[in-house]
Amino acid sequence: MNRDTFEPVIIGFTCNWCSYRAADLAGTARVKYPPNVRLIRLMCSGRLDPTFVLKAIAGGADGVLITGCHPGECHYLEQNYKALRRYHLLKRTLAQMGIRPERVKLVWASAAEGVKLAEEITTFIEEVRALGPLDWPGMTGESIAVAPGFLAAEEVGV
Amino acid sequence: MSTNGKPKFAMYWAASCGGCEIAVLNIHEKILDVDANFEVVFWPVAMDAKYKDVRAMPDKSILLTLFNGGMRNAENEEMAHLLRRKSQILVAFGSCACEGCIPGLANLSGKQQLFDTVYDTSSTLNPQATRPQLEVTVPEGTIHIPYFNPVLKTLAQVVDVDYFMPGCPPESHQIGAVIDLVIQVLQGNAQLPPKGATIGAGGSTVCDECNRTRDVKTIKKFTRIQDLVTIDPELCLLEQGIPCNGPATRSGCGALCPHAGAQCIGCYGPAEGVLDYGARLMTAFASVIDSQDPVEINSILDGLVDPAGQFYRFNLASSLLRASRSAWQSK
Numbered sequence: 001m002n003r004d005t006f007e008p009v010i011i012g013f014t015c016n017w018c019s020y021r022a023a024d025l026a027g028t029a030r031v032k033y034p035p036n037v038r039l040i041r042l043m044c045s046g047r048l049d050p051t052f053v054l055k056a057i058a059g060g061a062d063g064v065l066i067t068g069c070h071p072g073e074c075h076y077l078e079q080n081y082k083a084l085r086r087y088h089l090l091k092r093t094l095a096q097m098g099i100r101p102e103r104v105k106l107v108w109a110s111a112a113e114g115v116k117l118a119e120e121i122t123t124f125i126e127e128v129r130a131l132g133p134l135d136w137p138g139m140t141g142e143s144i145a146v147a148p149g150f151l152a153a154e155e156v157g158v
Numbered sequence: 159m160s161t162n163g164k165p166k167f168a169m170y171w172a173a174s175c176g177g178c179e180i181a182v183l184n185i186h187e188k189i190l191d192v193d194a195n196f197e198v199v200f201w202p203v204a205m206d207a208k209y210k211d212v213r214a215m216p217d218k219s220i221l222l223t224l225f226n227g228g229m230r231n232a233e234n235e236e237m238a239h240l241l242r243r244k245s246q247i248l249v250a251f252g253s254c255a256c257e258g259c260i261p262g263l264a265n266l267s268g269k270q271q272l273f274d275t276v277y278d279t280s281s282t283l284n285p286q287a288t289r290p291q292l293e294v295t296v297p298e299g300t301i302h303i304p305y306f307n308p309v310l311k312t313l314a315q316v317v318d319v320d321y322f323m324p325g326c327p328p329e330s331h332q333i334g335a336v337i338d339l340v341i342q343v344l345q346g347n348a349q350l351p352p353k354g355a356t357i358g359a360g361g362s363t364v365c366d367e368c369n370r371t372r373d374v375k376t377i378k379k380f381t382r383i384q385d386l387v388t389i390d391p392e393l394c395l396l397e398q399g400i401p402c403n404g405p406a407t408r409s410g411c412g413a414l415c416p417h418a419g420a421q422c423i424g425c426y427g428p429a430e431g432v433l434d435y436g437a438r439l440m441t442a443f444a445s446v447i448d449s450q451d452p453v454e455i456n457s458i459l460d461g462l463v464d465p466a467g468q469f470y471r472f473n474l475a476s477s478l479l480r481a482s483r484s485a486w487q488s489k
Contacts, residue, residue: 050437054478071450078450085444085455092459093436096266096466098483136479137486 008128010037011056012065012121015045017075018110019067025114033118036125037065045069046079050090053104057094057136063103063128065121070108080108100131165221165344167196168212169251170241171203172227172234173261173310178252179203181327182224185334195341196222212240220244222340224251224323228258228475229311233304242317247350249357253326255313257427257435258475260326262310265474266466268484269308308488309481321351323358326425326472329411332358359410361430364422368404368413370394376448380461383421395421396446399461401468406438424472434478436469 014020020041026033042048045068053064066087068080084106091101105124109117169179179201183189192198199220200207223245229235242248253259264272277284294301313319323336336358342348351357360367374397381399383389395402395416403424404416415422428435443462449455462468470477 050440051434051478054434054437058478058480081450082445084450084452085447086440088452088455088459089440089444089462089465090437092462093440093465093469096464096482097479099479 006129006133008036008062008125008133009060010063010065010121010125010128011061012037012039012067013045013048013052014039014041015068015075015080016041016043018069018073019045019107019117021111022067022109022114022117025111026118027114029114031115031118033121034125037121044074044076044079045083046074046076048083048086050086050093053090057099057103057134060134060136062131062134063105063124065124066104066106067109067117067120068106070110073110099134102127103131103134162197164195164197166199166219167192168198168200168220168223168241168245169203170200170223170225170227170237172225172237172255172313173230174227174252174254174259176203177327178224178226178254181252181325181330182333184330185337186330188334188337191341192337195344209237209240212244215244217243218246220246222247222249224249225313226250226252226255226327227313228254228261229307229313229316230261231304231306235307235311235316236304238313238317247320248313248317249321249323250313250319251323252328253324253425253427253472255319256322256324256476257473258310258312259425259472262312262473262475263467263471265310265481265485267482269306269488271484309485310475312476315476320353322354322356324356324408324425324427325359325411328358329414332410356408356430359408359426362409363429364404364407364409364411364413364416364426365394367409367411368394368416368422370416372397375446377446377458378448379458382461382463389419391419396442401443401462403439403468403471405442406432406435427473427476435473436466436477439469440465 014023023039045066048066056064066083068083069075071080074080087106091104094104095101107120109120169182171179198205199215200212223241225238225241225248227234229238250256254261273289276282277289278287290303292303292305325332339348343350371392372394377397377399379399380401383400390398400421402416402421404422406429407422407424408426408429410426424435428438432438447455447458449458474481
């Protein structure tokens, strides 16, 4: 993909009780943020299985935004802390897979913080734009088909 | 090729260690049932046979093929296609064929790194820095070696697979049970499971088969098992801070390792309904960490020295990401 025309694809997971309503508030208040983010509503950031993030990346996302209630404000008591721990563990694993951990971001946003969420989304999109396209080839498998007869020696530089 | 009217059986190894064949031989006297009910037509580890013999067989002439090993190179893939064509029932046998297993861990590295490690580290005696060539001309003619896939694939990523039998290797009693089942089917006393099913294993998790008690639920520290002086013989290993993969791993082994005081490393692969094995483990591990402070969480996570190796030890090639970026970008 051409870097000049690159538009990052961001999947954003929002919590029903806070960040989803913050996004809603941003909409009703006509606060603008770029359309690169596709928001998906979960009941809680604690519902965020790392599988969702991996599937988003494998399916072509360039970045994943995880949002939830501020610490201490979870509708389900402490599930956002679980999200926090998963997030840190996931970032370590992604780094080993050669994916910049900055491509996944965790943001706390209450239902009143429409402007803050819009700003965070805008900032994150620009951060991912700076990182460039990820273009994960895994899902199809076709894009990695190798030409038969390709010399092993060429790769290893003998 | 002789024919004695018995259904034909084949077993093949691709990128694997040979442990699966040992496991098959380890079914003790049941191996006599195999001999009584099947004609073994192709099994490189046990008998002499050439690829051309397999090519000469009519399509679908082999009733049952147990295929173990991952798709490391072009030869592996060619044999997968060939045996798929010749077999009525193709079983991905063992962790390597099902999910890549230990050879699949090479997917963490690019091809260049792999070749450097194999041919150019201080433990390798290779004074002329010889590297394999796909094609070499010698006085007798030109010889070829198979192309090395930068990303190791599982059997099902290359051909259509009828059944999956996990385990590294599959437990002998499970192999015996599957062979019994096939014989029962041959005699008309039983039906084959639906295509695509996982056979010779349970549907639940290793934790379900484990007798250790779970009560603490939270931990402040991950510890490598070799760093512990004593291990509580009754308590759940994960709750002792030992990274045990039981919560996401398919049952079927009888929780052998946890019962012996060693953590489950996940050789039976993902439990039923788990899309990404490592992600399920991340969820499980994150749930037991007793901290709400990012700094402390990170210092606890420092105890997991190799998260990708921990979470994808057997499963990397069939995980959602399948390989690291450097492996994908290799040619």
